[in-house]
Amino acid sequence: MNIGDAAQRTGVSQRMIRHYEKIGLIPAPLRRDSGYRDYSVADVNRLRFIANARDLGFSIEEIGELLELWSDEHRASAEVKALALAKADELGRKVEALAAMRASLVHLARTCHGDDRPECPIIDSMSGERTAMTFEFAEDD
Amino acid sequence: MNIGDAAQRTGVSQRMIRHYEKIGLIPAPLRRDSGYRDYSVADVNRLRFIANARDLGFSIEEIGELLELWSDEHRASAEVKALALAKADELGRKVEALAAMRASLVHLARTCHGDDRPECPIIDSMSGERTAMTFEFAEDD
DNA sequence: ATAAAGCCTGACATCATGTCAGGGTCAAGA
DNA sequence: TCTTGACCCTGACATGATGTCAGGCTTTAT
Numbered sequence: 001m002n003i004g005d006a007a008q009r010t011g012v013s014q015r016m017i018r019h020y021e022k023i024g025l026i027p028a029p030l031r032r033d034s035g036y037r038d039y040s041v042a043d044v045n046r047l048r049f050i051a052n053a054r055d056l057g058f059s060i061e062e063i064g065e066l067l068e069l070w071s072d073e074h075r076a077s078a079e080v081k082a083l084a085l086a087k088a089d090e091l092g093r094k095v096e097a098l099a100a101m102r103a104s105l106v107h108l109a110r111t112c113h114g115d116d117r118p119e120c121p122i123i124d125s126m127s128g129e130r131t132a133m134t135f136e137f138a139e140d141d
Numbered sequence: 142m143n144i145g146d147a148a149q150r151t152g153v154s155q156r157m158i159r160h161y162e163k164i165g166l167i168p169a170p171l172r173r174d175s176g177y178r179d180y181s182v183a184d185v186n187r188l189r190f191i192a193n194a195r196d197l198g199f200s201i202e203e204i205g206e207l208l209e210l211w212s213d214e215h216r217a218s219a220e221v222k223a224l225a226l227a228k229a230d231e232l233g234r235k236v237e238a239l240a241a242m243r244a245s246l247v248h249l250a251r252t253c254h255g256d257d258r259p260e261c262p263i264i265d266s267m268s269g270e271r272t273a274m275t276f277e278f279a280e281d282d
Numbered sequence: 283a284t285a286a287a288g289c290c291t292g293a294c295a296t297c298a299t300g301t302c303a304g305g306g307t308c309a310a311g312a
Numbered sequence: 313t314c315t316t317g318a319c320c321c322t323g324a325c326a327t328g329a330t331g332t333c334a335g336g337c338t339t340t341a342t
């Protein structure tokens with residue numbers, strides 16, 4: 001399929017698809033006589049993965065590592081395992097931090113009566129100097 | 142305190158602290174006669190928040206909104222509430238997606254035992270249609 | 283056969299960050 | 313007091329991720 005189709009199906013812009021090809025994150029697809037790139041279902045899946053991972057905050061570099069987890073068949077499985085576990089660990093920490101932040105936001109929302117009166121306890125308590133952010137997510141201090 | 146101290150205490154580079162000042166994400170601190178910037182505890186808290194949020198994948202723009210949630214006392218609380226809930230929702234989805242990805246990685250690691258390439262559940266879970274793990278802030282329809 | 287729509291490459295733009303350079307400032311010791 | 317190393321300031325250049333626009337072919341539908 002053409003790049004436009006691939007872009008639409010994956011949510012990755014044509015611009016970025018070409019970019020990912022240039023930096024080697026995805027293999028260069030076959031070209032037709034016209035010079036048009038021709039994508040396969042596998043390419044689409046790879047792009048979808050990249051899009052999802054990107055959404056989740058992974059850097060291009062990390063995505064490259066993740067992709068290798070299952071695309072490099074010659075890799076020693078012990079190495080694969082270590083990498084996967086390291087990533088999982090990292091994700092675990094991120095999940096916790098996000099969940100904590102979310103809880104704080106929910107709490108903030110709950111304590112706002114939500115009417116026209118601009119009165120929000122938490123905001124009030126935080127606009128002072130001592131504000132210490134009642135948000136203790138990720139306090140690695 | 143000087144910018145170097147502030148940077149060390151917050152994990153935000155001096156370069157970025159100055160940058161955030163320039164784009165208005167943090168207020169311009171007082172200057173000493175020497176021209177040195179002088180940061181307060183409040184500034185440090187703000188920077189810490191920014192660092193954490195950035196780490197969690199929020200864009201500078203989103204962080205600006207988040208900061209306003211508790212720094213703008215004149216905002217109607219209904220608006221504050223809506224924004225907070227929207228963010229919380231977004232975070233909830235992100236948490237789920239990350240948790241799922243983490244689970245896949247753990248599973249991958251577990252099924253990674255011999256010299257054969259292990260089954261890879263990641264492909265299936267991550268290369269599907271972008272519906273369940275898509276985040277609104279990236280789209281506008 | 284034409285026009286509309288799609289693809290190609292390449293250049294320029296922006297944003298978040300880093301790093302280096304040239305030049306003041308501070309603080310502690312000789 | 314003078315020296316020196318650690319710090320700060322501004323500004324410029326670098327890079328990676330993305331967007332958009334331009335000029336020029338290719339496909340497709342009318």
